[in-house]
Amino acid sequence: MRRSLKLQPDTPEWLVSRLVLKHKYHVASRVPSVAITLLKVTPTNDAKYTVDRTGKLSPAEEYELERRCDRIVEWFPDPYKEEKAVRTRLHNLRQHLKTVAEQQFVLDYMNENFPEEG
Numbered sequence: 001m002r003r004s005l006k007l008q009p010d011t012p013e014w015l016v017s018r019l020v021l022k023h024k025y026h027v028a029s030r031v032p033s034v035a036i037t038l039l040k041v042t043p044t045n046d047a048k049y050t051v052d053r054t055g056k057l058s059p060a061e062e063y064e065l066e067r068r069c070d071r072i073v074e075w076f077p078d079p080y081k082e083e084k085a086v087r088t089r090l091h092n093l094r095q096h097l098k099t100v101a102e103q104q105f106v107l108d109y110m111n112e113n114f115p116e117e118g
Contacts, residue, residue, distance in 0.1 A: 004028065007036040017088040021116075026095055055101045065102060068093060069109045083114050090114070 005025065007016070009032060016036060019025045025038040057065070072089045073079045079086045087110055094106040 003040040003042070005038040005040075007038065009033055009035055011036055013085050013088070017084045020088055020091055021084075027092055055099055057101050057105060061102070062105060065105050066109065069106060073113070079114075083117075087114050087116070 019038055025040045028037040028039040030036050076082050090106055090110045094103050097103050
């Protein structure tokens with residue numbers, strides 16, 4: 001089942017962050033001065049998903065992913081003051097990665113550098 005939300009472009013970042021992190025929405029599109037579209041896909045009861053958990057990143061792939069994560073963090077003047085926004089952007093990066101190993105690397109990076117509060 002697919003559920004989508006269309007938000008105003010001036011929606012506070014903390015609200016978008018909460019929808020992404022707590023309520024498991026994905027940012028489908030963000031068009032300035034138009035709208036922010038969030039999408040939530042919930043599996044049906046008869047759907048079966050398999051995830052390939054094998055695979056390991058090479059040192060070059062790890063280096064490139066770490067650079068991408070660092071660039072996101074460096075974009076903020078004081079990333080620890082805006083921790084939720086940083087986590088949201090890292091989460092969005094993670095959603096667009098293809099392999100489980102890449103996604104897990106970004107998740108580990110996020111939890112190591114910006115642990116979730118409470």
